[in-house]
Amino acid sequence: xxxxxxxxxxxxxxxxxxxxxxxxxxxxxxxxxxxxxxxxxxxxxxxxxxxxxxxxxxxxxxxxxxxxxxxxxxxxxxxxxxxxxxxxxxxxxxxxxxxxxxxxxxxxxxxxxxxxxxxxxxxxxxxxxxxxxxxxxxxxxxxxxxxxxxxxxxxxxxxxxxxxxxxxxxxxxxxxxxxxxxxxxxxxxxxxxxxxxxxxxxxxxxxxxxxxxxxxxxxxxxxxxxxxxxxxxxxxxxxxxxx
Amino acid sequence: xxxxxxxxxxxxxxxxxxxxxxxxxxxxxxxxxxxxxxxxxxxxxxxxxxxxxxxxxxxxxxxxxxxxxxxxxxxxxxxxxxxxxxxxxxxxxxxxxxxxxxxxxxxxxxxxxxxxxxxxxxxxxxxxxxxxxxxxxxxxxxxxxxxxxxxxxxxxxxxxxxxxxxxxxxxxxxxxxxxxxxxxxxxxxxxxxxxxxxxxxxxxxxxxxxxxxxxxxxxxxxxxxxxxxxxxxxxxxxxxxxx
Numbered sequence: 001x002x003x004x005x006x007x008x009x010x011x012x013x014x015x016x017x018x019x020x021x022x023x024x025x026x027x028x029x030x031x032x033x034x035x036x037x038x039x040x041x042x043x044x045x046x047x048x049x050x051x052x053x054x055x056x057x058x059x060x061x062x063x064x065x066x067x068x069x070x071x072x073x074x075x076x077x078x079x080x081x082x083x084x085x086x087x088x089x090x091x092x093x094x095x096x097x098x099x100x101x102x103x104x105x106x107x108x109x110x111x112x113x114x115x116x117x118x119x120x121x122x123x124x125x126x127x128x129x130x131x132x133x134x135x136x137x138x139x140x141x142x143x144x145x146x147x148x149x150x151x152x153x154x155x156x157x158x159x160x161x162x163x164x165x166x167x168x169x170x171x172x173x174x175x176x177x178x179x180x181x182x183x184x185x186x187x188x189x190x191x192x193x194x195x196x197x198x199x200x201x202x203x204x205x206x207x208x209x210x211x212x213x214x215x216x217x218x219x220x221x222x223x224x225x226x227x228x229x230x231x232x233x234x235x236x237x238x239x240x241x242x243x
Numbered sequence: 244x245x246x247x248x249x250x251x252x253x254x255x256x257x258x259x260x261x262x263x264x265x266x267x268x269x270x271x272x273x274x275x276x277x278x279x280x281x282x283x284x285x286x287x288x289x290x291x292x293x294x295x296x297x298x299x300x301x302x303x304x305x306x307x308x309x310x311x312x313x314x315x316x317x318x319x320x321x322x323x324x325x326x327x328x329x330x331x332x333x334x335x336x337x338x339x340x341x342x343x344x345x346x347x348x349x350x351x352x353x354x355x356x357x358x359x360x361x362x363x364x365x366x367x368x369x370x371x372x373x374x375x376x377x378x379x380x381x382x383x384x385x386x387x388x389x390x391x392x393x394x395x396x397x398x399x400x401x402x403x404x405x406x407x408x409x410x411x412x413x414x415x416x417x418x419x420x421x422x423x424x425x426x427x428x429x430x431x432x433x434x435x436x437x438x439x440x441x442x443x444x445x446x447x448x449x450x451x452x453x454x455x456x457x458x459x460x461x462x463x464x465x466x467x468x469x470x471x472x473x474x475x476x477x478x479x480x481x482x483x484x485x486x
Contacts, residue, residue, distance in 0.1 A: 159474060240415050
Protein backbone atom coordinates (compact mmCIF):
# COMPACT_ATOMS: atom_id res chain seq x y z
CA UNK A 1 0.00 0.00 0.00
CA UNK A 2 0.96 3.64 0.13
CA UNK A 3 -0.07 6.89 1.72
CA UNK A 4 -0.06 10.19 -0.16
CA UNK A 5 -1.82 13.46 0.65
CA UNK A 6 -2.23 16.56 -1.47
CA UNK A 7 -3.49 19.70 0.27
CA UNK A 8 -4.84 22.73 -1.56
CA UNK A 9 -4.20 25.86 0.50
CA UNK A 10 -4.75 29.54 -0.21
CA UNK A 11 -0.95 29.89 -0.36
CA UNK A 12 -0.51 26.99 -2.75
CA UNK A 13 -0.11 23.22 -2.64
CA UNK A 14 1.58 20.86 -0.20
CA UNK A 15 2.11 17.26 -1.26
CA UNK A 16 3.52 14.40 0.78
CA UNK A 17 4.09 10.75 -0.07
CA UNK A 18 5.57 7.74 1.67
CA UNK A 19 8.07 5.45 -0.07
CA UNK A 20 7.17 1.91 0.93
CA UNK A 21 6.15 -0.63 -1.68
CA UNK A 22 5.32 -4.19 -0.85
CA UNK A 23 4.34 -7.42 -2.53
CA UNK A 24 3.45 -9.34 0.59
CA UNK A 25 4.90 -8.48 3.99
CA UNK A 26 8.20 -10.21 3.21
CA UNK A 27 8.93 -8.30 0.05
CA UNK A 28 9.17 -4.62 0.87
CA UNK A 29 11.16 -1.94 -0.88
CA UNK A 30 11.63 1.79 -0.93
CA UNK A 31 10.58 3.67 -4.06
CA UNK A 32 9.89 7.31 -4.68
CA UNK A 33 6.19 7.92 -5.37
CA UNK A 34 6.46 11.63 -6.07
CA UNK A 35 7.48 13.01 -9.47
CA UNK A 36 7.78 16.57 -10.65
CA UNK A 37 7.96 18.51 -13.93
CA UNK A 38 8.98 22.12 -14.00
CA UNK A 39 9.57 24.90 -16.53
CA UNK A 40 10.22 27.94 -14.31
CA UNK A 41 8.00 30.86 -15.09
CA UNK A 42 5.66 28.66 -17.12
CA UNK A 43 4.55 25.60 -15.13
CA UNK A 44 5.22 23.33 -12.17
CA UNK A 45 3.56 19.91 -11.79
CA UNK A 46 3.68 17.33 -9.00
CA UNK A 47 2.41 13.76 -9.41
CA UNK A 48 1.99 11.22 -6.59
CA UNK A 49 1.22 7.55 -7.19
CA UNK A 50 -0.49 4.71 -5.34
CA UNK A 51 -1.04 1.21 -6.64
CA UNK A 52 0.82 -1.30 -8.76
CA UNK A 53 4.45 -0.17 -9.01
CA UNK A 54 4.97 -1.50 -12.54
CA UNK A 55 1.97 0.52 -13.66
CA UNK A 56 2.97 3.76 -11.94
CA UNK A 57 6.61 3.54 -13.04
CA UNK A 58 5.47 2.91 -16.58
CA UNK A 59 3.12 5.89 -16.49
CA UNK A 60 5.89 8.16 -15.23
CA UNK A 61 8.38 6.83 -17.79
CA UNK A 62 5.95 7.44 -20.62
CA UNK A 63 5.22 10.94 -19.36
CA UNK A 64 8.96 11.57 -19.06
CA UNK A 65 9.75 10.25 -22.49
CA UNK A 66 7.08 12.43 -23.95
CA UNK A 67 8.70 15.45 -22.40
CA UNK A 68 12.10 14.43 -23.79
CA UNK A 69 11.42 13.11 -27.27
CA UNK A 70 10.94 16.23 -29.35
CA UNK A 71 9.62 14.58 -32.49
CA UNK A 72 6.74 13.02 -30.56
CA UNK A 73 3.32 13.94 -31.90
CA UNK A 74 1.44 13.47 -28.62
CA UNK A 75 1.19 16.49 -26.39
CA UNK A 76 3.60 16.39 -23.44
CA UNK A 77 3.27 17.73 -19.91
CA UNK A 78 5.47 20.62 -21.02
CA UNK A 79 3.17 21.49 -23.88
CA UNK A 80 -0.38 21.09 -22.59
CA UNK A 81 -1.98 24.51 -22.21
CA UNK A 82 -3.84 23.94 -18.92
CA UNK A 83 -3.91 21.84 -15.76
CA UNK A 84 -7.11 20.25 -17.01
CA UNK A 85 -5.29 19.09 -20.15
CA UNK A 86 -2.39 17.89 -18.01
CA UNK A 87 -4.81 15.78 -15.93
CA UNK A 88 -6.36 14.39 -19.11
CA UNK A 89 -2.94 13.45 -20.45
CA UNK A 90 -1.89 11.73 -17.24
CA UNK A 91 -5.25 9.98 -16.91
CA UNK A 92 -5.17 8.69 -20.49
CA UNK A 93 -1.62 7.44 -20.01
CA UNK A 94 -2.64 5.63 -16.83
CA UNK A 95 -5.65 4.02 -18.48
CA UNK A 96 -3.56 2.91 -21.48
CA UNK A 97 -0.86 1.34 -19.30
CA UNK A 98 -3.41 -0.58 -17.25
CA UNK A 99 -5.23 -1.74 -20.37
CA UNK A 100 -1.96 -2.88 -22.01
CA UNK A 101 -1.03 -5.12 -19.11
CA UNK A 102 -4.45 -6.32 -18.01
CA UNK A 103 -5.38 -9.86 -18.84
CA UNK A 104 -8.64 -10.57 -20.57
CA UNK A 105 -9.94 -12.50 -17.56
CA UNK A 106 -12.59 -11.09 -15.27
CA UNK A 107 -11.15 -8.89 -12.49
CA UNK A 108 -7.66 -9.51 -13.81
CA UNK A 109 -6.98 -5.83 -14.30
CA UNK A 110 -7.60 -4.99 -10.65
CA UNK A 111 -4.06 -6.04 -9.71
CA UNK A 112 -2.54 -3.54 -12.12
CA UNK A 113 -4.61 -0.62 -10.91
CA UNK A 114 -3.19 2.65 -9.70
CA UNK A 115 -4.56 5.96 -8.47
CA UNK A 116 -2.78 9.27 -8.86
CA UNK A 117 -2.83 12.78 -7.41
CA UNK A 118 -1.74 15.55 -9.78
CA UNK A 119 -1.23 19.10 -8.55
CA UNK A 120 0.37 22.20 -9.93
CA UNK A 121 -0.11 25.32 -11.97
CA UNK A 122 0.32 26.30 -15.62
CA UNK A 123 0.71 29.94 -16.62
CA UNK A 124 -2.63 31.58 -17.28
CA UNK A 125 -4.53 29.36 -14.84
CA UNK A 126 -4.87 28.91 -11.09
CA UNK A 127 -3.20 26.15 -9.04
CA UNK A 128 -5.28 22.98 -9.31
CA UNK A 129 -5.34 19.57 -7.67
CA UNK A 130 -6.73 16.39 -9.27
CA UNK A 131 -7.40 12.83 -8.17
CA UNK A 132 -7.03 10.47 -11.13
CA UNK A 133 -8.69 7.05 -11.16
CA UNK A 134 -7.45 3.89 -12.90
CA UNK A 135 -10.41 4.10 -15.27
CA UNK A 136 -8.88 7.26 -16.69
CA UNK A 137 -11.38 9.74 -15.29
CA UNK A 138 -10.62 12.26 -12.54
CA UNK A 139 -12.04 14.74 -10.07
CA UNK A 140 -10.78 18.12 -8.96
CA UNK A 141 -10.40 19.49 -5.45
CA UNK A 142 -12.71 22.38 -4.63
CA UNK A 143 -13.63 24.48 -1.65
CA UNK A 144 -15.71 21.70 -0.13
CA UNK A 145 -13.12 18.95 -0.60
CA UNK A 146 -9.82 20.78 -0.57
CA UNK A 147 -7.52 17.78 -0.19
CA UNK A 148 -7.05 14.31 -1.62
CA UNK A 149 -5.59 11.15 -0.12
CA UNK A 150 -4.62 7.96 -1.94
CA UNK A 151 -3.51 4.56 -0.66
CA UNK A 152 -4.09 3.71 3.00
CA UNK A 153 -6.28 6.72 3.65
CA UNK A 154 -8.45 5.89 6.64
CA UNK A 155 -6.17 6.10 9.69
CA UNK A 156 -4.93 9.57 8.85
CA UNK A 157 -8.23 11.02 7.70
CA UNK A 158 -9.92 12.12 10.97
CA UNK A 159 -7.20 14.65 11.83
CA UNK A 160 -7.22 16.08 8.30
CA UNK A 161 -11.00 16.43 8.36
CA UNK A 162 -10.89 18.22 11.69
CA UNK A 163 -7.80 20.40 11.53
CA UNK A 164 -7.47 21.38 7.87
CA UNK A 165 -7.86 25.09 7.25
CA UNK A 166 -7.30 26.58 3.79
CA UNK A 167 -5.69 29.67 5.33
CA UNK A 168 -3.01 27.70 7.19
CA UNK A 169 0.70 28.33 6.60
CA UNK A 170 2.91 25.84 4.80
CA UNK A 171 4.73 25.23 8.09
CA UNK A 172 1.51 24.30 9.87
CA UNK A 173 0.25 22.26 6.93
CA UNK A 174 3.41 20.15 6.99
CA UNK A 175 2.91 19.59 10.71
CA UNK A 176 -0.69 18.49 10.10
CA UNK A 177 0.40 16.12 7.34
CA UNK A 178 3.10 14.61 9.52
CA UNK A 179 0.53 13.93 12.24
CA UNK A 180 -1.70 12.26 9.65
CA UNK A 181 1.24 10.21 8.31
CA UNK A 182 2.31 9.27 11.83
CA UNK A 183 -1.16 7.91 12.67
CA UNK A 184 -1.03 5.81 9.50
CA UNK A 185 2.52 4.62 10.10
CA UNK A 186 1.64 3.49 13.62
CA UNK A 187 -1.28 1.38 12.39
CA UNK A 188 -0.20 -0.04 9.04
CA UNK A 189 3.02 -1.80 8.06
CA UNK A 190 2.54 -1.08 4.38
CA UNK A 191 3.25 2.62 4.85
CA UNK A 192 6.86 3.54 5.62
CA UNK A 193 9.45 6.27 5.85
CA UNK A 194 11.14 8.23 4.40
CA UNK A 195 8.47 10.70 3.31
CA UNK A 196 8.80 13.07 0.36
CA UNK A 197 7.50 16.58 0.77
CA UNK A 198 6.97 19.09 -2.02
CA UNK A 199 5.67 22.61 -1.59
CA UNK A 200 4.30 24.74 -4.42
CA UNK A 201 3.68 28.41 -3.76
CA UNK A 202 0.69 29.77 -5.68
CA UNK A 203 1.58 31.82 -8.78
CA UNK A 204 5.33 31.18 -8.37
CA UNK A 205 5.26 28.91 -11.46
CA UNK A 206 8.26 27.01 -10.14
CA UNK A 207 8.61 24.19 -7.64
CA UNK A 208 9.14 25.26 -4.05
CA UNK A 209 10.94 23.41 -1.28
CA UNK A 210 11.40 19.71 -1.69
CA UNK A 211 12.45 17.79 1.39
CA UNK A 212 12.90 14.12 2.21
CA UNK A 213 11.93 13.37 5.81
CA UNK A 214 13.90 10.32 6.92
CA UNK A 215 13.48 7.86 9.78
CA UNK A 216 14.71 9.40 13.04
CA UNK A 217 14.23 12.91 11.69
CA UNK A 218 14.30 14.95 14.93
CA UNK A 219 11.30 17.11 14.01
CA UNK A 220 9.21 14.10 13.00
CA UNK A 221 10.13 12.29 16.22
CA UNK A 222 9.15 15.38 18.19
CA UNK A 223 5.77 15.50 16.41
CA UNK A 224 5.19 11.77 16.82
CA UNK A 225 5.99 11.70 20.53
CA UNK A 226 4.38 15.05 21.21
CA UNK A 227 1.19 14.09 19.40
CA UNK A 228 0.79 10.96 21.51
CA UNK A 229 1.11 13.04 24.66
CA UNK A 230 -1.19 15.76 23.36
CA UNK A 231 -3.86 13.20 22.48
CA UNK A 232 -3.74 11.77 25.97
CA UNK A 233 -4.04 15.16 27.60
CA UNK A 234 -6.77 16.16 25.13
CA UNK A 235 -8.70 13.07 26.24
CA UNK A 236 -8.03 13.90 29.89
CA UNK A 237 -9.34 17.41 29.47
CA UNK A 238 -12.76 16.17 28.30
CA UNK A 239 -15.22 15.18 31.03
CA UNK A 240 -15.48 11.44 31.77
CA UNK A 241 -18.72 9.61 31.03
CA UNK A 242 -21.11 9.41 33.99
CA UNK A 243 -23.20 6.30 34.45
CA UNK B 244 -20.57 -1.82 7.54
CA UNK B 245 -20.40 -1.61 11.30
CA UNK B 246 -18.15 -0.48 14.08
CA UNK B 247 -17.76 -2.44 17.33
CA UNK B 248 -15.03 -2.24 19.96
CA UNK B 249 -14.38 -4.53 22.92
CA UNK B 250 -11.90 -3.30 25.53
CA UNK B 251 -10.32 -5.55 28.16
CA UNK B 252 -9.52 -3.51 31.27
CA UNK B 253 -8.21 -4.48 34.68
CA UNK B 254 -11.65 -3.64 36.05
CA UNK B 255 -13.51 -5.70 33.46
CA UNK B 256 -14.85 -5.35 29.95
CA UNK B 257 -16.41 -2.46 28.04
CA UNK B 258 -18.15 -3.20 24.75
CA UNK B 259 -19.68 -0.74 22.32
CA UNK B 260 -21.43 -1.26 18.99
CA UNK B 261 -23.14 0.93 16.44
CA UNK B 262 -26.53 0.01 14.97
CA UNK B 263 -26.42 0.87 11.29
CA UNK B 264 -26.86 -1.80 8.66
CA UNK B 265 -26.83 -1.08 4.98
CA UNK B 266 -27.26 -2.83 1.68
CA UNK B 267 -26.12 0.03 -0.51
CA UNK B 268 -26.32 3.65 0.58
CA UNK B 269 -30.05 3.84 -0.16
CA UNK B 270 -31.06 0.91 1.99
CA UNK B 271 -30.05 1.60 5.56
CA UNK B 272 -31.64 0.34 8.75
CA UNK B 273 -31.07 0.27 12.47
CA UNK B 274 -30.42 -3.10 14.07
CA UNK B 275 -28.95 -4.03 17.42
CA UNK B 276 -25.56 -5.70 17.02
CA UNK B 277 -24.97 -6.45 20.68
CA UNK B 278 -26.45 -9.51 22.40
CA UNK B 279 -26.08 -10.72 25.97
CA UNK B 280 -26.60 -13.92 27.98
CA UNK B 281 -26.59 -13.85 31.74
CA UNK B 282 -27.04 -16.26 34.65
CA UNK B 283 -26.25 -14.05 37.65
CA UNK B 284 -23.59 -15.53 39.92
CA UNK B 285 -22.55 -18.00 37.23
CA UNK B 286 -21.85 -16.24 33.93
CA UNK B 287 -22.28 -13.14 31.82
CA UNK B 288 -21.58 -13.06 28.07
CA UNK B 289 -21.66 -10.25 25.51
CA UNK B 290 -21.56 -10.83 21.76
CA UNK B 291 -21.09 -8.13 19.10
CA UNK B 292 -21.53 -8.77 15.40
CA UNK B 293 -20.24 -7.32 12.13
CA UNK B 294 -21.01 -8.58 8.66
CA UNK B 295 -23.98 -10.04 6.83
CA UNK B 296 -27.10 -9.36 8.91
CA UNK B 297 -28.88 -12.57 7.91
CA UNK B 298 -25.86 -14.53 9.07
CA UNK B 299 -25.43 -12.74 12.39
CA UNK B 300 -29.17 -12.83 13.22
CA UNK B 301 -29.22 -16.51 12.41
CA UNK B 302 -26.21 -17.16 14.64
CA UNK B 303 -27.83 -15.31 17.52
CA UNK B 304 -31.17 -17.07 17.02
CA UNK B 305 -29.51 -20.47 17.03
CA UNK B 306 -27.54 -19.60 20.15
CA UNK B 307 -30.75 -18.33 21.77
CA UNK B 308 -32.78 -21.39 20.83
CA UNK B 309 -30.10 -23.61 22.22
CA UNK B 310 -30.39 -21.81 25.52
CA UNK B 311 -34.16 -22.27 25.48
CA UNK B 312 -34.78 -25.77 24.15
CA UNK B 313 -34.07 -28.06 27.08
CA UNK B 314 -34.07 -31.34 25.22
CA UNK B 315 -31.35 -30.14 22.88
CA UNK B 316 -28.27 -32.32 22.84
CA UNK B 317 -25.85 -29.59 21.80
CA UNK B 318 -24.19 -27.63 24.58
CA UNK B 319 -25.66 -24.17 25.07
CA UNK B 320 -24.07 -20.92 26.14
CA UNK B 321 -25.63 -21.52 29.58
CA UNK B 322 -24.01 -24.92 29.90
CA UNK B 323 -20.48 -24.58 28.51
CA UNK B 324 -17.95 -24.78 31.35
CA UNK B 325 -15.55 -22.06 30.19
CA UNK B 326 -15.22 -18.96 28.03
CA UNK B 327 -13.00 -20.95 25.67
CA UNK B 328 -15.82 -23.45 25.15
CA UNK B 329 -18.28 -20.57 24.73
CA UNK B 330 -16.06 -19.12 21.98
CA UNK B 331 -15.84 -22.55 20.32
CA UNK B 332 -19.62 -22.91 20.38
CA UNK B 333 -20.20 -19.45 18.91
CA UNK B 334 -17.47 -19.95 16.30
CA UNK B 335 -18.85 -23.32 15.22
CA UNK B 336 -22.35 -21.88 14.97
CA UNK B 337 -21.05 -19.00 12.84
CA UNK B 338 -19.14 -21.33 10.54
CA UNK B 339 -22.17 -23.62 10.13
CA UNK B 340 -24.50 -20.75 9.29
CA UNK B 341 -22.12 -19.36 6.67
CA UNK B 342 -21.60 -22.81 5.16
CA UNK B 343 -25.34 -23.47 5.01
CA UNK B 344 -26.05 -20.33 3.00
CA UNK B 345 -22.93 -20.15 0.88
CA UNK B 346 -23.28 -21.02 -2.75
CA UNK B 347 -20.94 -23.54 -4.29
CA UNK B 348 -19.45 -20.90 -6.60
CA UNK B 349 -16.01 -19.48 -6.06
CA UNK B 350 -15.98 -16.51 -3.63
CA UNK B 351 -19.74 -16.79 -3.25
CA UNK B 352 -19.49 -17.26 0.51
CA UNK B 353 -17.70 -13.94 1.05
CA UNK B 354 -20.99 -12.05 0.98
CA UNK B 355 -22.36 -14.09 3.88
CA UNK B 356 -19.34 -13.56 6.08
CA UNK B 357 -19.46 -12.16 9.58
CA UNK B 358 -16.95 -11.45 12.33
CA UNK B 359 -17.81 -11.49 16.03
CA UNK B 360 -16.43 -10.25 19.32
CA UNK B 361 -17.32 -12.37 22.36
CA UNK B 362 -16.49 -11.18 25.87
CA UNK B 363 -17.50 -12.23 29.33
CA UNK B 364 -16.76 -14.44 32.29
CA UNK B 365 -17.87 -17.87 33.45
CA UNK B 366 -17.52 -18.89 37.11
CA UNK B 367 -14.13 -20.47 37.78
CA UNK B 368 -12.33 -18.52 35.07
CA UNK B 369 -11.15 -14.99 34.41
CA UNK B 370 -12.89 -12.46 32.13
CA UNK B 371 -11.91 -13.13 28.53
CA UNK B 372 -12.34 -11.44 25.18
CA UNK B 373 -12.34 -13.21 21.80
CA UNK B 374 -12.38 -12.20 18.15
CA UNK B 375 -14.16 -14.87 16.09
CA UNK B 376 -13.54 -15.20 12.36
CA UNK B 377 -16.02 -16.41 9.70
CA UNK B 378 -13.86 -19.50 9.18
CA UNK B 379 -14.79 -20.60 12.69
CA UNK B 380 -11.44 -19.99 14.35
CA UNK B 381 -10.74 -17.24 16.88
CA UNK B 382 -8.08 -15.33 18.78
CA UNK B 383 -8.03 -14.07 22.35
CA UNK B 384 -7.08 -10.63 23.64
CA UNK B 385 -3.96 -10.57 25.79
CA UNK B 386 -1.72 -8.02 27.45
CA UNK B 387 -0.15 -7.01 24.16
CA UNK B 388 -3.41 -6.67 22.25
CA UNK B 389 -5.99 -5.84 24.89
CA UNK B 390 -8.80 -4.73 22.60
CA UNK B 391 -10.56 -5.84 19.44
CA UNK B 392 -12.37 -3.88 16.75
CA UNK B 393 -14.62 -5.25 14.01
CA UNK B 394 -16.23 -3.59 11.00
CA UNK B 395 -14.96 -0.20 9.90
CA UNK B 396 -11.92 -0.27 12.18
CA UNK B 397 -9.36 2.08 10.70
CA UNK B 398 -10.59 5.60 11.38
CA UNK B 399 -11.02 4.99 15.10
CA UNK B 400 -7.88 2.96 15.65
CA UNK B 401 -5.16 5.62 16.14
CA UNK B 402 -6.78 7.07 19.27
CA UNK B 403 -7.31 3.60 20.77
CA UNK B 404 -3.68 2.64 20.09
CA UNK B 405 -2.42 5.80 21.72
CA UNK B 406 -4.72 6.39 24.66
CA UNK B 407 -5.75 2.90 25.82
CA UNK B 408 -4.53 2.07 29.30
CA UNK B 409 -5.59 -1.19 31.01
CA UNK B 410 -5.83 0.61 34.36
CA UNK B 411 -8.34 3.18 33.12
CA UNK B 412 -11.76 3.58 34.75
CA UNK B 413 -14.97 2.51 33.01
CA UNK B 414 -15.94 6.19 32.81
CA UNK B 415 -12.74 7.10 30.98
CA UNK B 416 -12.90 4.01 28.78
CA UNK B 417 -16.39 4.99 27.59
CA UNK B 418 -15.08 8.47 26.80
CA UNK B 419 -12.21 6.96 24.80
CA UNK B 420 -14.58 4.70 22.90
CA UNK B 421 -16.93 7.57 22.09
CA UNK B 422 -13.99 9.54 20.65
CA UNK B 423 -13.08 6.52 18.54
CA UNK B 424 -16.71 6.09 17.41
CA UNK B 425 -17.01 9.80 16.68
CA UNK B 426 -13.95 9.75 14.38
CA UNK B 427 -15.48 6.81 12.53
CA UNK B 428 -18.93 8.38 12.31
CA UNK B 429 -17.47 11.59 10.87
CA UNK B 430 -15.67 9.69 8.09
CA UNK B 431 -17.95 6.82 7.14
CA UNK B 432 -21.66 6.81 6.34
CA UNK B 433 -22.02 3.10 7.05
CA UNK B 434 -21.55 3.58 10.79
CA UNK B 435 -24.42 5.23 12.62
CA UNK B 436 -26.03 6.05 15.93
CA UNK B 437 -27.44 5.00 18.32
CA UNK B 438 -24.58 3.16 20.03
CA UNK B 439 -25.05 0.31 22.48
CA UNK B 440 -22.78 0.23 25.50
CA UNK B 441 -22.35 -2.72 27.86
CA UNK B 442 -20.08 -2.79 30.89
CA UNK B 443 -19.00 -5.96 32.66
CA UNK B 444 -17.24 -5.63 36.00
CA UNK B 445 -14.62 -8.34 36.56
CA UNK B 446 -15.72 -11.17 38.89
CA UNK B 447 -19.24 -9.76 39.25
CA UNK B 448 -20.62 -12.66 37.16
CA UNK B 449 -23.54 -10.50 36.11
CA UNK B 450 -23.97 -7.91 33.40
CA UNK B 451 -23.24 -4.35 34.45
CA UNK B 452 -24.66 -1.14 33.07
CA UNK B 453 -26.21 -1.25 29.63
CA UNK B 454 -26.86 2.06 27.97
CA UNK B 455 -28.07 3.13 24.56
CA UNK B 456 -26.41 6.38 23.43
CA UNK B 457 -28.76 8.08 21.00
CA UNK B 458 -28.27 10.83 18.42
CA UNK B 459 -28.14 14.24 20.10
CA UNK B 460 -27.11 12.68 23.41
CA UNK B 461 -25.76 15.74 25.27
CA UNK B 462 -22.64 13.97 26.56
CA UNK B 463 -21.79 12.56 23.14
CA UNK B 464 -22.27 15.98 21.54
CA UNK B 465 -20.02 17.50 24.19
CA UNK B 466 -17.32 14.89 23.43
CA UNK B 467 -17.68 15.27 19.68
CA UNK B 468 -17.45 19.06 19.70
CA UNK B 469 -14.86 19.16 22.47
CA UNK B 470 -12.66 16.61 20.73
CA UNK B 471 -12.58 18.65 17.54
CA UNK B 472 -11.46 21.70 19.51
CA UNK B 473 -8.96 19.72 21.56
CA UNK B 474 -7.42 18.27 18.40
CA UNK B 475 -6.96 21.71 16.93
CA UNK B 476 -5.34 23.08 20.08
CA UNK B 477 -3.19 19.93 20.37
CA UNK B 478 -1.93 20.59 16.86
CA UNK B 479 -1.36 24.25 17.70
CA UNK B 480 0.69 23.36 20.75
CA UNK B 481 3.20 21.35 18.69
CA UNK B 482 5.94 23.37 16.98
CA UNK B 483 5.41 24.15 13.30
CA UNK B 484 7.73 22.65 10.71
CA UNK B 485 10.68 24.86 9.77
CA UNK B 486 11.92 24.85 6.21
